[in-house]
Amino acid sequence: MKRLVAFTGAGISRDSGIPTFVELGDLREKLSRSYFNSYPEDFYNILKEFRGKIKAAEPNAAQRAIARFDIPVITMNIDSLHSKAGSEKVLEIHGNLTYVFCPQCNKEYDFDEVYNSIYCPDCDKILEPNVVLYGDMIPGYEEAMKIIDSADALLVVGTSFYTSTAGFVVERAKSIGLEVNIINEDAKVAVPEYIEEFFKL
Incomplete structure (x- = not known):
């Protein structure tokens, strides 16, 4: 079975009523x-x-779908909604x-x-x-790289790429040849659809 890892930013929690930093x-x-x-x-x-x-806030359909398929998550969010949705493999790299x-x-x-x-x-x-504040080192960076290295594909959800962390993660995935899919709009619909299709292949 192909191994999928999710990398999420503030946009995935917008449908749970949590505004992004940009907003x-x-x-x-x-x-x-x-x-x-x-x-x-x-x-x-x-x-x-x-x-x-x-x-x-309560987890939305995108976070619940990630949890339902037991997909490892690397998240920049500090809202713990992935864990609240039931995900057990969550690396909160910003705390x-x-x-x-x-x-x-x-x-x-x-x-x-x-x-x-x-x-x-x-x-x-x-x-x-x-x-983790702007100006701090990211203590979970190496662990995040190991998680990405274990995957076949990376699903990126809800990030503007303003934060350098997002760029590092996606560049690492591309550098080792992973399929990278980015969903930044209508995540509560697009993410469940993508995941279900991914695991049908």
């Missing part, structure tokens, strides 16, 4: 390491607002909003901790989000 104006610039270092309170207010949208951690004493706390304070209860250091 959120200057949010992309504020999710940077420099902004976090300069304005941590404002940064966390932004994340808390975004998390509110995530908590209210998620499930927890925060202290960079000094290494303790982890549920994300809800920042609703009380953005400072570590033990050492008073500013808590770090489990999110």
Whole structure:
């Protein structure tokens, strides 16, 4: 059986009611390491607002189809909707909003901790989000490359290619001769149709 891997960006979650960064104006610039270092309170207010949208969201047909066919997922999204849809093989290369951690004493706390304070209860250091910010290295990059190397085809869904991560992933897939299919419009219809056709071949 041919092996398919999905690589997803913010566009796949649009049908779940989560706006893309492009639709959120200057949010992309504020999710940077420099902004976090300069304005941590404002940064966390932004994340808390975004998390509110995530908590209210449900997986859509595209995410459910990926889960139903047990397709490994590499996602740039921090909304955890692939896991919520039932996908078990999910690499969230930009992290998620499930927890925060202290960079000094290494303790982890549920994300809800920042609703009380953005400072570590033990050492008073500013808590770090489990999110890869613009300006950070991507810790899951090598793992993502291994997943791609194990595939026969790559399905790319909902990315504008503004983020360099998307370019790296697709270039890797093309460089090893994978079939690459890109769906950026009407994902909730196009993705299930593509997957069903793929596994019929």
